[in-house]
Amino acid sequence: MTNNITQENILAALSKVQEPDLHQDLVTLNMVRDIEIADGNVSFMIMLTTPACPFRARIEREAKEAVMTIAGVKSVEVKMDSDVPNDGRARGLVNMPIRNAIAVGSGKGGVGKSTVAVNLAVSLAMSGARVGLMDADIYGPNVPTMMGIEKLPPPVGKKMIPAEAHGVKVISMGLLVKPGQPLIWRGPMLNSAIRQFLSDVEWGELDYLIVDLPPGTGDASLSLAQSLPLSGAVVVTLPQLVSLEDASRGLEMFRKLEVPLLGVVENMSYLELPDGTRMDIFGSGGGARLAAAAGVPYLGGAPIDQNVRIGGDTGQPIVVSFPDSPVAKALTEIAQKIAAQVSVNALSGGKPMEINIVG
Secondary structure, three states: OHHHOOHHHHHHHHOOOEEOOOOEEOOOOOOEEEEEEEOOEEEEEEEEOOOOOOOHHHHHHHHHHHHHOOOOOOEEEEEEEEOOOOOOOOOOOOOOOEOOEEEEEOOOOOOOHHHHHHHHHHHHHHOOOOEEEEEOOOOOOOHHHHHOOOOOOOOEOOEEOOEEEOOEEEEEHHHOOOOOOOOOOOHHHHHHHHHHHHHOEOOOOEOEEEEEOOOOOOHHHHHHHHHOOOOEEEEEEOOOHHHHHHHHHHHHHHHHOOOOEEEEEEEEEEEEOOOOOEEOOOOOOHHHHHHHHHOOOEEEEEEEOHHHHHHHHHOOOHHHHOOOOHHHHHHHHHHHHHHHHHHHHHHOOOOOOOOOOOO
């Protein structure tokens, strides 16, 4: 009997399907759109809060199963799309909407912070999001090399046009000075450069702007936090004690600047040997301990892989060049967790909520 199939019945069935991050059902969250019914065949769209949703397949499966329980339903087609929520922060220096801005920082250099920032940006872009990457490491800009970019497009009027690679819009001081030229700048000049990267660049509308910060707790981080209201910050560390101490300082810096902490990433967690065993070159478990001590999420660890270095040198990030490698999968999962946390925070009015991601 197809007369049991009504829009109301479909919504009632879908009201039993929970969005795992937000702890509410799809109907309450207004995620169900465009319901169509024809001869027992039902189709509808689910509007996710991020294209990088880690529960995408689960939500689709549970929604389909729920509607199939309605008498008379022969088939169910679920279309998936996304609409990234805006965190509600006003970013007056930017003339187009940047829905979420995420800083990637560390207390010290050499921990792979730029590698994490680049692969985070590319992973989000590969999921279908509109992503920008701002290299705020003015003194040591590595992003152009890692993204395989050599120059910016010609400006349009008074606006700089960001370069684009792997679906990500990129701006970096490395694209504005001659190769090898050092920048011997004091704080006010650095502050001015960061503000120009926001006000004088035609970013367009972005779901996420990823900001690669310089190491440490100096002028650049302070200038950025004052110029660009941040949705949150990610702190990158190695497992070793010295790195953890520095990362802890970086973490507390974001706290003092009242930037929400999205979590800790442990880079170079281990090296997998040919016989399948793991060597903890820099120790083990430090990132998780730092996150627990600070009361912030542990977003995961990325193993050591020489292809990360090769990809960084050749402009082919590991999530592009070896997407099925353990390190690429780990970085993709970290990107999904960050996107989920940002969406949860945006929809909860900026108040951090617990997320349910396992891994």
